[in-house]
Amino acid sequence: MHLEMGTFPVKNIVFGSRTRWDDGVLELDADELLGPILAEPSIETAMLEIGKPGESTRIINYHDILEPRIKVESPAMTYPGRCGRPADTVGSGRTHRLGGMTIMTCVDDPNVWAARGWSVDQKDDVPRPGRGKPWSWQRFVDMSGSGALLPYASTNNLCLVLRPNAGLDAGNSSNILQSAILSLSDKLAETTLGLTPPEVEVFDLTEKDPSLPGVVLSCHLASQEARVGPRSAHGTAIYGVTRLSAPWVLGPTEMMDGAVTAGAAHVTWPFTNNPIMLGLARRHGKTLNFLGCIIGRTNWGAEEEMRLAGNRAAEAARLMGASGAIVTNDVRGRRFVDSISAIQAYERVGIKTVFVTEEEDNEDGNAPPFLYHPAEMVGVVSTGTGRMDPFPSVDRVIGGVDGVDPAWYLEQPYIQGRYGAAHVRDHYGIGQQSCIDY
Amino acid sequence: MIPLSVGAHRVVQGISVEHVCGEPELSVERDHDLMMRITQAALTALVTKVDAPTLFEPSDEPMKEAVHAS
Amino acid sequence: MAGPVRIIHYLNQFFGGVGGEEKANAPVEAREGPVGPGRALQLALGDQGTVVATVIGGDNYVVEEQSTAVEALEDAITRFKPDVLVAGPAFDAGRYGLACALMCQAAQAKGVPSVAAMHPENTGVLTLRKELVVVSTGTELAEMQSILARVVPLAVKLGQGQELGPALEEGYLPRGFRRQVIRENTGAERAIDMVEARMAGRPFESEVFRRDFDLVQAPPPVPDLSRATLALISSGGLVPKGNPDRLESGRTTELAHKYSIAGLKEFTVEDWECIHTGFHAGIVNARDTNYVLPLRSMRELEKRGDIGEIYPLFYSTAGNGMAVRAARSIGEGIARELKEAKVDGVVLVAT
Numbered sequence: 001m002h003l004e005m006g007t008f009p010v011k012n013i014v015f016g017s018r019t020r021w022d023d024g025v026l027e028l029d030a031d032e033l034l035g036p037i038l039a040e041p042s043i044e045t046a047m048l049e050i051g052k053p054g055e056s057t058r059i060i061n062y063h064d065i066l067e068p069r070i071k072v073e074s075p076a077m078t079y080p081g082r083c084g085r086p087a088d089t090v091g092s093g094r095t096h097r098l099g100g101m102t103i104m105t106c107v108d109d110p111n112v113w114a115a116r117g118w119s120v121d122q123k124d125d126v127p128r129p130g131r132g133k134p135w136s137w138q139r140f141v142d143m144s145g146s147g148a149l150l151p152y153a154s155t156n157n158l159c160l161v162l163r164p165n166a167g168l169d170a171g172n173s174s175n176i177l178q179s180a181i182l183s184l185s186d187k188l189a190e191t192t193l194g195l196t197p198p199e200v201e202v203f204d205l206t207e208k209d210p211s212l213p214g215v216v217l218s219c220h221l222a223s224q225e226a227r228v229g230p231r232s233a234h235g236t237a238i239y240g241v242t243r244l245s246a247p248w249v250l251g252p253t254e255m256m257d258g259a260v261t262a263g264a265a266h267v268t269w270p271f272t273n274n275p276i277m278l279g280l281a282r283r284h285g286k287t288l289n290f291l292g293c294i295i296g297r298t299n300w301g302a303e304e305e306m307r308l309a310g311n312r313a314a315e316a317a318r319l320m321g322a323s324g325a326i327v328t329n330d331v332r333g334r335r336f337v338d339s340i341s342a343i344q345a346y347e348r349v350g351i352k353t354v355f356v357t358e359e360e361d362n363e364d365g366n367a368p369p370f371l372y373h374p375a376e377m378v379g380v381v382s383t384g385t386g387r388m389d390p391f392p393s394v395d396r397v398i399g400g401v402d403g404v405d406p407a408w409y410l411e412q413p414y415i416q417g418r419y420g421a422a423h424v425r426d427h428y429g430i431g432q433q434s435c436i437d438y
Numbered sequence: 439m440i441p442l443s444v445g446a447h448r449v450v451q452g453i454s455v456e457h458v459c460g461e462p463e464l465s466v467e468r469d470h471d472l473m474m475r476i477t478q479a480a481l482t483a484l485v486t487k488v489d490a491p492t493l494f495e496p497s498d499e500p501m502k503e504a505v506h507a508s
Numbered sequence: 509m510a511g512p513v514r515i516i517h518y519l520n521q522f523f524g525g526v527g528g529e530e531k532a533n534a535p536v537e538a539r540e541g542p543v544g545p546g547r548a549l550q551l552a553l554g555d556q557g558t559v560v561a562t563v564i565g566g567d568n569y570v571v572e573e574q575s576t577a578v579e580a581l582e583d584a585i586t587r588f589k590p591d592v593l594v595a596g597p598a599f600d601a602g603r604y605g606l607a608c609a610l611m612c613q614a615a616q617a618k619g620v621p622s623v624a625a626m627h628p629e630n631t632g633v634l635t636l637r638k639e640l641v642v643v644s645t646g647t648e649l650a651e652m653q654s655i656l657a658r659v660v661p662l663a664v665k666l667g668q669g670q671e672l673g674p675a676l677e678e679g680y681l682p683r684g685f686r687r688q689v690i691r692e693n694t695g696a697e698r699a700i701d702m703v704e705a706r707m708a709g710r711p712f713e714s715e716v717f718r719r720d721f722d723l724v725q726a727p728p729p730v731p732d733l734s735r736a737t738l739a740l741i742s743s744g745g746l747v748p749k750g751n752p753d754r755l756e757s758g759r760t761t762e763l764a765h766k767y768s769i770a771g772l773k774e775f776t777v778e779d780w781e782c783i784h785t786g787f788h789a790g791i792v793n794a795r796d797t798n799y800v801l802p803l804r805s806m807r808e809l810e811k812r813g814d815i816g817e818i819y820p821l822f823y824s825t826a827g828n829g830m831a832v833r834a835a836r837s838i839g840e841g842i843a844r845e846l847k848e849a850k851v852d853g854v855v856l857v858a859t
Contacts, residue, residue, distance in 0.1 A: 213707040215700075226456065226788035275696035287704055301454030301787075303439060324703040333786060333828075334455060337439060352706035356699045359716065362686040365638050367832035368719040369686055372440045379706055380716040381699045384688060429695020434715060436674040436689040437682035441858065447726035455787045455859055457799040458744070462791055470805075473798060477805035477855075481814065484730045484738075484853045 002204045003253035004094045006072075006197025010101035013050050013156045021191040026101065028158070033187060037160070037180050042172070046162040046180070049398045051104075053154050057143040058391075060399035060408055061106040061136070061161075063177050064263035065152060067272055068098040070189035071257070078189075079258035079268070081240025083179045083233070091253035096192040099199075101156040102269055103188070104141075105181045106399040108163045117407050126414075129407030138415050138423045140399075140408075147391030147412070149423070151269070151430055160184060163401045170224075170264070171232035178233065178263055203253050203281050208289040213323040215288050217252070217276055218313055218346070220339045221260070222331045223297045236262045236330070238295055247313045248295040249320075252277050255293055266330060275430045276326055276356065291320045298331075298338035310341030314349050324352045330427050332358065336371050347376040354379040356429050361385060361416055369435070383426040384433040386416030442491040448483035450476060451495045472496070513557040513667025516588055516620075517546040518581075518595040518611045520604045524564030532603075534566035535573075536580035538587065545652060549594065552656040556664045561588040563611070570607035577607075578614040585618055591667035597625035597655050598632065600647045605632030613639050621666035625655050628681055641672065642681045682717065732816075736852035739819035741842065743827035744792075744800040744859040745784030746775070757785040757826055763841045764825035769818070774804035786828035787859050801857050819851050827858060 011024035019029045030048045037046045051057045069078045072094040081087040118127035128137040141152045160180060164173060208214070223244035224235040230243035238248050238260050250259055260271040280290040294313045300306045317325055325346045329339040336357075343353045359369035359382050369382070391412040397404045415423035424433065441449045452458035453472070460473045475496040483494040516538075521531040523544050542550045542559035550559045563584050570577040593615040595608035605624075609632035612622035616639065625643040626632055633642055643658050645651060658679050665672065674689065675682040691698065698715075705712040730736050741764070747755050753765050775797035782789035782800055791799070798804045801822065809815050823842050827835075846854065 213704075215703055215707075227790075275694060276699055279696050279700045283700065288707075301456045303451075305454075324707045326699050326703050340439075352703065354699045354703045354706065356695055359686065361831070362684075363831055363833050365684040365686075369716050372443050373716070373718045374439075374443065375718070377718075378714060379702050379712060380714045381695050381702060382715040383695045385686070388688060426695060429697070429699055432690050432692070432694050434689050434691045434695065435686040436715070437676065437717070438672070438674055438685040438687050445723050447724075452857070456789075456791045457796075458857055458859055459802040459805075460796060460799045462795045462799075469796070473802050474805045474808065477802045477809065480855045481733060481809065484736075484855075485733055487729050488726045490726075 001091050001251045001253045002202070002206055003092055003256060005201045005203065005256065006094065006096045006192070007099040007199040007201070008096060008192045008195070008197055009099045009199070010156055013052075013101060013158055015048075019187060019191060021098065021195070026098065026156075026188065026191070028188075033184060036183060037162070040176060040180065042165045042168060042176050043180070044163045044165055045401045046160060047401065049159045049161055051141070051143050051157040051159055051398050053143055053156070055143045056145070056395040058140050058394040058397045058408060059104060059106065059143070059157060059159055060140045060397060060404065061108055062139055062141065062267070062399070063105040063107045064181050064267050065102050065104045065157075066181060066185060066258075066261070066268040067102055068185040068189035069258060069272060070096050070186060070193065072096055072193065076257075079182055079185070079261055082237060082261050083175060083182055083240075085182070085240070087239045089254065090257035090259060091251050095257055096189060096197060098188060098192065101158065102152055103181055103184055104152075104157050104159045105177050106159050106161045107177065108161060108399060108401045109166075117405065128413060129405055140412075140423075142391055142394065145392040145394070146389065147387065149387060149431070149433070151273070158184075158188075159398045161399060161401055170228050170234040174235070174263055175233040178261070203256065205252060205281065205284050205290055207285065208291075209285055212285070212287065212289050214291045214321045215280055215324040215326065216291050216317045216320060216322045217274075217280060217293045218296065218317070218325045218327045218342060219293065220296045220298045220327070220329045220335065220342065222265070222335050223299050226299060226301070234264060236260065236266050244297050244299055247297070247309060247316060249316055250293045250295060252281050252290055252293055260295065270428055270430070274428050276328070276428050280326075288324075291317075291322055294325075296338065296342055298329075298335040300338060306338045306341040307345070309338065310343075310345035313342045314345035314351065317346060317351055318349050322351050324354070327353055327355045328427050329357050332360070332371070340372060340374060340377065344374060344376045347378075352379070354381060356381045356383065356427070358383050358422065358424070358426065359385050359435055362435075381429060382434045383429055383431065384424065384435050386414070386422060386424050388414050388416055390414055442493060445491055447488050447491055448486070449491065449493050450479045450483055451493060452476065512553075512555055513591040513664055514560045514589060515549075515553070515557050515663060515667065516584060516590040516593050516615075517542060517549060517559050517562045518593060518608060519544060519546065519562060519564050520598070520601075520607060521564060521566045524562065526564055526566070532566045532568040534564070535569055536563060536565040536577045538563050538580070538584040545597075545656075548652060549656050549659070552653070552660045553664075556660065557667060560590060565607060565611070567601070567603035567607055570610060571603060574610060577610070581611055581614050582618055585615065585620055590620055592663050593620055593622035594659060594663050595622060595624040597643075597645050597652070598627075598630060599645055599649070600627040600630055602631040605630035606635060608632055609636040609640055612636075623659060623662045623666060623680070625659055633681060637681070638683050638685075640683070641666065643679060644681050676713070684719065730853045734813055735816045737817050737819055737850065738806070738815055738853045738855060739846050739851045740769070740801055740803065740806065740822040741854055741856040742801040742822065742824050744857060745782050745789070745826035745828070746780060746797070746800050746824050747783055749779055749781050751781070751783050755783060755824060755826060757783045757828060764823040764838055766821045766823055768820060769803060769822050770820040772803065773807050774798055775801065784826045784828050784859060800859065806855070819846070819849065
């Protein structure tokens with residue numbers, strides 16, 4: 001696979017009379033961009049706001065976060081298979097990206113964000129705002145201060161704040177939201193067509209040096225099929241497919257072109273910007289061969305099913321000639337067991353694994369870091385357990401169509417790794433935070 | 439997997455997270471029979487001496503006899 | 509705090525020169541200055557510390573007469589005013605290791621920090637891991653010098669009132685506390701480096717070690733099922749329809765709810781439901797609630813005489829994201845009640 005990635009850095013985003021990229025500044029004609037989005041009957045209101053690094057700003061209610069990317073002179077489209085986009089194989093030719101920025105869809109749905117003010121959801125927790133939707137209180141990005149932990153604190157974030165009509169089911173809602181973010185992404189990325197990218201990086205993974213060991217990146221992504229059915233637009237998708245399927249084999253450049261997308265529980269940005277993928281690709285031909293990505297789906301119900309899925313991933317890796325696998329997970333709890341099945345299967349066929357994962361709350365030394373730690377789990381990289389300190393108060397909150405609950409401006413309490421509680425959600429090791437034994 | 443590693447001594451293998459003691463894909467009659475076999479495996483576990491975490495699997499064939507302790 | 513740290517050294521009867529196994533019941537005594545291996549400890553300390561006293565106790569004595577032994581140690585602390593207690597090395601001697609652990613614990617209770625040295629699987633470590641700072645040893649006496657060389661920096665640091673850093677860096681056994689740290693490289697870089705090391709067969713350090721849950725001895729089997737009372741427990745969030753008591757669907761912390769099943773032949777989807785949100789409860793709630801607790805089969809077996817009787821209440825909780833400490837206390841609560849009610853066995857269905 002050979003992909004030429006051209007980066008157009010975005011140092012600032014401003015509203016203006018037209019939409020264009022010029023020397024690091026992305027100018028936007030907001031009315032022109034919002035027109036087609038507002039034309040969608042299920043969207044009641046939509047507006048654009050900008051959150052910049054270093055500001056005392058908190059962005060809440062995010063549904064998806066993605067980076068504008070576009071194929072150059074190709075029939076294929078980035079983020080293939082989603083919302084009716086062609087599912088042609090991506091990952092070769094040329095792609096342009098707007099680096100240093102993201103688009104965030106912020107969904108202000110009063111039926112979902114019903115709770116106002118501070119309330120306690122779980123008995124042993126502290127009061128938190130935005131209690132309507134489970135885990136909603138974890139989904140925010142601080143653009144400055146000690147709580148600016150996410151990679152989006154360093155990007156210029158164009159926030160599409162919208163309010164959909166009431167009563168949409170998960171699948172329909174996801175479809176509408178994804179269509180909105182993708183059409184906006186295309187329009188912004190289109191401004192680079194015909195221009196020369198200031199930075200170009202070539203990813204050529206075609207040749208393999210037989211003297212170097214082969215590595216696969218093995219990501220496990222939860223599927224919501226049990227709840228929403230096999231053909232729903234809701235959840236993490238590969239070429240638009242969300243169903244609970246056997247593992248997929250992808251070339252790394254396919255991921256760079258957006259073959260894996262998310263929205264709702266997860267966001268798309270960490271897939272196109274996956275630091276493990278990029279790190280392995282950059283060492284290809286030097287210290288290792290990056291053979292590809294094996295994407296497992298999780299939420300299998302029976303142990304035998306998890307074992308089978310793990311075995312298939314290991315067999316694919318073995319056939320590809322792997323000696324090593326870096327394994328990741330995206331939701332803990334029972335899906336952790338799926339990842340473990342894969343690790344055990346890899347080790348059984350002689351493939352050395354490293355598991356990158358968050359860990360659970362240690363409960364002052366009383367609880368182990370993992371639900372389950374089998375003997376095969378020999379190499380583990382921990383991306384920590386969240387944030388123990390509060391998040392400072394802010395001057396501005398983005399994410400409400402007509403203002404937000406004042407509670408969001410105030411200091412927010414800690415969010416740490418009790419199962420499911422996740423603000424940092426560093427599944428791919430983008431940060432340096434970790435835990436260590438005392 | 440998890441109960442054994444946590445140290446539970448007598449563990450019976452269920453079918454699936456979404457339906458531990460049965461299988462909705464079966465006919466009602468066969469499903470009820472499966473639930474009975476799973477429950478009987480639990481009784482077998484209760485009367486078996488164990489020293490370490492042990493997995494008990496439900497029998498494959500419908501049990502003709504009831505489980506007796508002695 | 510400047511100046512050499514004052515150390516009390518704890519030894520057993522053998523290393524203290526009192527005698528062998530026949531002196532294992534020797535009471536605790538204190539002597540001025542270093543004794544036996546304490547002299548090597550003093551040499552290793554140089555001018556960083558002084559072994560002002562040695563406390564010697566019989567292995568059996570300290571464990572069996574714990575309160576008297578602790579009193580004797582406390583007297584020595586009052587008399588010799590140490591900055592830190594050093595115990596052992598006990599190598600793999602289990603009673604000695606346990607005695608060291610108990611002495612360290614007692615010293616810490618009196619405000620005197622301590623460091624022990626013993627094999628990582630010594631009973632002393634297994635029993636009191638969370639409370640102790642332990643330097644890991646092998647089983648051979650010949651290691652003495654190298655052990656003491658590793659004990660000294662910890663003893664000095666603790667004696668000077670300094671906080672200890674992470675276990676691997678400072679050279680003590682992990683106690684089970686995981687704390688946040690910012691590492692030099694990103695998780696991704698560390699993962700790629702680690703997989704390269706593993707593939708090349710080079711040494712590497714995993715960032716999380718296996719940790720066992722507390723192990724409990726297996727209870728003996730139920731002697732006669734046909735006369736036994738069995739209780740049912742569900743961690744699948746099984747509640748009467750409408751969840752009248754508001755059982756939390758996840759991260760439950762309180763004692764499980766109890767519901768009567770007296771005279772009930774089976775759970776029905778009309779009257780019961782599963783509110784656990786960690787799995788898709790649609791199947792259970794539409795097709796057969798007994799999937800989550802097989803009351804129907806249990807009743808048949810009870811009718812046939814295979815079981816004596818089913819306890820008239822069942823316990824209901826939701827295991828979704830439950831904290832370990834909550835699980836422990838909920839389990840202990842249920843066990844206490846069932847034991848009082850003379851229940852013989854339990855069938856617990858987890859999801």
